[in-house]
Amino acid sequence: MTGGTAGLVVDGLIERGSFSLRLRAAVEPGEVVAVLGPNGAGKSTLLRALAGLVELTDGSIRLDGAVLDDAATDTWVPPEQRPVGIVFQDYRLFPHLDVLDNIAFAPRSTGASRAASRATAREWVGRLGLTDLAQHRPGQLSGGQAQRVALARSLAADPRLLLLDEPLAALDARTRLDVRTALRAHLEQFTGPVVVVTHDPIDAMVIADRIIVIEQGRVVQEGTPAQVARHPATDYVARLVGLNLYAGTRDTASAVVNLDGGGTLTVSPTPGTDAEARRLLVALPPAAVSLFTTPVENTSARNVWTGAVTGIELLGDRVRVEVTGAPSCLVDITPAALADLGLERGTRVWLTAKATETIAYPA
Amino acid sequence: MLLRTPWSSLPDILRDPAVLDALRLSLVTATSSTAVAVVLGVPLAWVLARTHFRGLSLLRALVTLPLVLPPVVGGVALLLAFGRLGVVGRWLDEWFGFTLPFTTLGVVLAQCFVAMPFLVVTVEGAFRGLDRGFEEAASTLGASRLTTFRRVTLPLIAPSLAAGTVLCWARALGEFGATITFAGNSPGITQTMPLAVYLAMESDPEAAIALSLVLLTVSVAVLALLRDRWLRPGSTL
Numbered sequence: 227m228t229g230g231t232a233g234l235v236v237d238g239l240i241e242r243g244s245f246s247l248r249l250r251a252a253v254e255p256g257e258v259v260a261v262l263g264p265n266g267a268g269k270s271t272l273l274r275a276l277a278g279l280v281e282l283t284d285g286s287i288r289l290d291g292a293v294l295d296d297a298a299t300d301t302w303v304p305p306e307q308r309p310v311g312i313v314f315q316d317y318r319l320f321p322h323l324d325v326l327d328n329i330a331f332a333p334r335s336t337g338a339s340r341a342a343s344r345a346t347a348r349e350w351v352g353r354l355g356l357t358d359l360a361q362h363r364p365g366q367l368s369g370g371q372a373q374r375v376a377l378a379r380s381l382a383a384d385p386r387l388l389l390l391d392e393p394l395a396a397l398d399a400r401t402r403l404d405v406r407t408a409l410r411a412h413l414e415q416f417t418g419p420v421v422v423v424t425h426d427p428i429d430a431m432v433i434a435d436r437i438i439v440i441e442q443g444r445v446v447q448e449g450t451p452a453q454v455a456r457h458p459a460t461d462y463v464a465r466l467v468g469l470n471l472y473a474g475t476r477d478t479a480s481a482v483v484n485l486d487g488g489g490t491l492t493v494s495p496t497p498g499t500d501a502e503a504r505r506l507l508v509a510l511p512p513a514a515v516s517l518f519t520t521p522v523e524n525t526s527a528r529n530v531w532t533g534a535v536t537g538i539e540l541l542g543d544r545v546r547v548e549v550t551g552a553p554s555c556l557v558d559i560t561p562a563a564l565a566d567l568g569l570e571r572g573t574r575v576w577l578t579a580k581a582t583e584t585i586a587y588p589a
Numbered sequence: 590m591l592l593r594t595p596w597s598s599l600p601d602i603l604r605d606p607a608v609l610d611a612l613r614l615s616l617v618t619a620t621s622s623t624a625v626a627v628v629l630g631v632p633l634a635w636v637l638a639r640t641h642f643r644g645l646s647l648l649r650a651l652v653t654l655p656l657v658l659p660p661v662v663g664g665v666a667l668l669l670a671f672g673r674l675g676v677v678g679r680w681l682d683e684w685f686g687f688t689l690p691f692t693t694l695g696v697v698l699a700q701c702f703v704a705m706p707f708l709v710v711t712v713e714g715a716f717r718g719l720d721r722g723f724e725e726a727a728s729t730l731g732a733s734r735l736t737t738f739r740r741v742t743l744p745l746i747a748p749s750l751a752a753g754t755v756l757c758w759a760r761a762l763g764e765f766g767a768t769i770t771f772a773g774n775s776p777g778i779t780q781t782m783p784l785a786v787y788l789a790m791e792s793d794p795e796a797a798i799a800l801s802l803v804l805l806t807v808s809v810a811v812l813a814l815l816r817d818r819w820l821r822p823g824s825t826l
Binding site for chain 1: 720722723725726727728729730731732733734736737740741744745747
């Protein structure tokens with residue numbers, strides 16, 4: 227049953243109680259795919275199916291060509307025999323073991339001696355910067371630390387597929403910023419496919435190479451974070467990713483970020499952000515941008531720039547205007563404002579955004 | 590009882606070989622029956638907590654019956670089952686020339702019958718209360734079901750298992766009704782401490798009080814142990 231495509235290939239149906247989820251996807255080795263969708267959409271159940279904790283109702287799961295689950299042939303590999311690591315939303319660290327023994331659990335349970343499994347665990351402890359915490363019990367760890375331990379514990383099993391269930395949901399806002407960036411770095415080291423499930427578009431955009439958006443049990447959009455953010459396929463996706471995201475560079479401790487795509491943005495320092503970080507991501511909600519058809523003077527907003535309207539789209543109760551400039555930007559205005567301003571394709575507009583409305587964090 | 594304790598003659602009473610025999614027998618049988626109860630009771634508790642099949646409620650009723658049954662009735666039931674003419678006892682006698690009633694093994698059986706439910710009920714509750722997520726996590730880390738049980742489930746229910754074991758042991762130590770009915774009262778073979786106390790009450794009330802004091806001490810020690818080690822608030826794990 228081996229051979230064939232490397233990576234993960236899922237083509238399956240999961241039914242659980244009131245919901246059903248139909249998913250067809252392939253994740254290549256080294257690729258990080260985020261499955262983005264509202265709570266209760268069956269995202270966690272998808273991960274549980276991949277890990278072997280529930281069975282597919284229909285369809286199949288293949289990893290590096292080997293069948294893990296196939297409803298048609300009644301094939302099902304139990305979780306302990308799948309080379310699949312999963313980091314649970316609540317981490318599920320064993321409370322009776324210290325950090326080192328938690329991480330040593332997988333090698334120890336699969337036949338390694340106590341000494342050998344601890345040696346493996348020590349490697350991971352070092353790699354994830356947990357050396358000082360090795361003797362701690364899970365109850366003594368912060369959320370971010372617990373997440374790193376959970377990640378190390380999964381990786382110590384040497385999986386060929388890594389799954390993360392809402393990896394940042396259990397963290398407070400301040401910790402999230404740091405952990406998000408660190409997590410991205412750790413995932414880049416992993417050579418197999420990674421599937422991350424989240425309901426938070428920012429998490430998905432920072433962590434993933436590709437985003438699969440699910441809505442009402444089926445895939446509504448699939449693409450790179452930039453694609454999904456710029457061209458929402460449905461109102462739901464637009465609302466979900468309802469923001470502009472820019473990558474840029476700044477001088478140390480400066481508030482002015484030079485954006486990769488041209489233009490600059492003045493940002494407000496986000497609490498908890500490393501002041502030394504030079505590479506930043508700046509998110510700007512479309513509703514936080516004001517749009518004028520005349521040059522703007524006498525504004526308190528720190529960011530003022532100009533561009534041309536390249537698209538107008540009605541999104542439910544508001545209008546999303548696509549402005550091409552430096553930087554390009556999506557702007558939300560009311561239908562009444564659209565009529566007042568007389569916008570059309572090619573109209574020259576001036577945009578303003580307060581520094582305090584930007585969300586900046588290390589890339 | 591402390592006031593009535595014959596402190597002056599206490600050392601003599603406690604040095605009496607018959608008393609020492611009874612005490613030794615009590616400790617040996619209570620410990621043995623507790624060991625049997627742990628070996629049988631933990632899997633039984635797991636079955637009650639984690640499996641579903643027809644007749645499960647009947648099994649649960651059978652397991653908990655000794656909790657509500659007067660021990661003497663339990664002794665009668667054991668006699669009917671394992672006596673030389675009993676349903677099971679007949680075959681034991683016929684095939685192996687082996688009889689249980691009125692032997693030390695009979696004492697262990699009687700104590701086990703009465704005390705095991707305490708362990709089963711405690712451990713079953715722990716299995717039910719355990720977050721299955723830990724076991725799931727263990728399985729995704731490559732641990733077989735047996736390894737998961739040994740390295741995750743058991744350590745997590747250890748406080749309850751310990752509490753159940755101590756309760757079971759204490760109940761076995763104090764067992765009277767089923768023992769005297771099923772195993773009789775022969776010194777050195779089936780005469781445990783409670784039986785000795787009962788007998789002494791007829792002939793030598795002072796000795797009875799002294800013996801009771803020993804049992805009281807053991808019980809209080811057990812309670813203290815439970816309080817300090819396992820029943821402390823917030824010490825669950």
